[in-house]
Amino acid sequence: MDVNFGGSANAGIGTVEQLQEQHDTPIPIIFMSDEDGTIETRLRASRCGGEEFFYPAVDPGQLIEKIETYTHGNTVEPYKVLVLDDSRAQAKYMETVLKKAGMTAHIITDPMQIIHALEEFSPEIIILDMYMPGCTGMEIARVIRQQDRFHSVPIIYLSAEEDVTKQLHAMSLGGDDFLTKPIDPKHLIATLHNRGRRARSLLALMIRDSLTGLYNHTHTLHLLEQEIVRARQKQQPLCFAMLDIDYFKKVNDTFGHPIGDRVLRSLSMFLKQRLRKTDHIGRYGGEEFAIILPNTRPGDARNVLNEIRERFSELLQPAGDREFNVTFSCGISSWQDDNAQILCERADRALYTSKEHGRNCVTLAES
Ligand SMILES: [Mg+2]
Structure with a gap:
């Protein structure tokens, strides 16, 4: 809904307010505005069910x-x-409360098991007791925070400790919340939901490239490793493709960086629309993209990417009153029970071959 739908200021919000009155559960609304991003307007939009607010551009x-x-x-x-x-009694009780709330709980009573549990379970939220034999919860929190992968996982202390100074000290060592025992299960679950939701949306930002919304380099490689494990378990084929826009520097030099950025976004949208939900698309570098195609045979991967390459090359890219075409080159490797690094190298070499053969083509790496 355009905030100024109909032409007059905030008329779009007014319309939504009327609509929402007829519904017990508000309909989620995405508002957009190219001229009004003030706090007053944003508040009014949010109060009538505005879940998102795009300003100044969509x-x-x-x-x-x-x-x-x-x-x-x-x-x-x-x-x-x-x-x-x-x-053990406290841990069991927590397990029951969490499971009742529909969460997946993993319980450990021995602090020395923490590293193993982090790796095996990959938690999204961690609840720590303060006082345990052998070490304290604060010490455990510090060890957890020393690992990059768990740097942003919320840590919540749960303890009978009522000394606020001690609580604050614990928080300063990497904790996010301090709850005191005995805790009302409702409060615990509400806290977990809030922390979990926030952590997930932060993580979504961390793993994505801001220009295209695709996965960034690090996360793409992480996904590739996961998919290799899955392919091995399920005995399924797997393909990895690398794409590079041809003569991208020339686009930037001729039309300017904003147009170059738009080309990058148009290719990422194009890929998102034409690939399956199960495929992973990443922005690998400047004008380089990577695609993971699970359960896909090399011949099928080549056909799909060739089709995309052809359609994309026909797309007219607007630049003011001019239009131009952009092509990409592609290299594909199929998984041969090797590791992610080798799979990437083979795709990269195949991409290089495509470039050498005059660009705007797809090369399948030889196995
Ligand atoms: Mg204890």
Whole structure:
């Protein structure tokens, strides 16, 4: 909904306010405005069910993603919560409370198991007891924070400690919250939901490239490793493709960087629309993209990417009153029970071959 729908100021919000009155549960609304981003307008929009507010420009890719979260978003994955408490009774009680709330709980009572539990379970939230034999919860929190992968996982202390000074000290060592025992299960679950939701949205920002909304380099490699494990378990084929836009520097030099950025976004949208939901698309570098195609045979991967290459090359890229075409080159490697690094190197070499053969083509790496 355009904030100024109909032409007059805030008329769009007025319309939504009227609509929402007829519904017990408000309809989620995405507002957009190219001229009014003031706090007053944003508040009014948010009060009548405005879940998103795009200002001053709407990015089509982001908009599509938001719409997807509101239309397929009813299946929220349960939060994975790791609980460390030396009291078995307390730990069991927590497990019951968490499971009742639909969360996935993993309980440990021995602090020395923490590293193993982090790796095996990969928790999204961690609940720590303060006092345990052998070490304190604060010490454990510091060890957890020393690992990059768990740097942003919320840590919540749960303890009978009522001394606020001690609580604050514990928080300063990497904790996010301090809850005191005995805790009302309702408060605990509400805290976990808030922390979990926030952590997930931060993580989504951390793993994505801000220009295209695709996965960034690090996360793409992480996904590739996961998919290799899965392919091995399920005995399924797997392909990895690398794409590079041809003569991208010339686009930037001729039309300017904003147009260059738009080309990058148009290719990322194009890929998102034409690949399956199960494929992973990443922005690998400047004008380089990577695609992971699980359960795909090399011949099929080549056909799909060739089709995309052809259609994309026909797309007219607007630049003021001019139009131009852009092509890309592609290299594909298929997984031969090797590791991620070798798979990438083979795709990279195949991409290089495509470039050598005059660009705008797809090369399948030889096995
Ligand atoms: Mg204890």
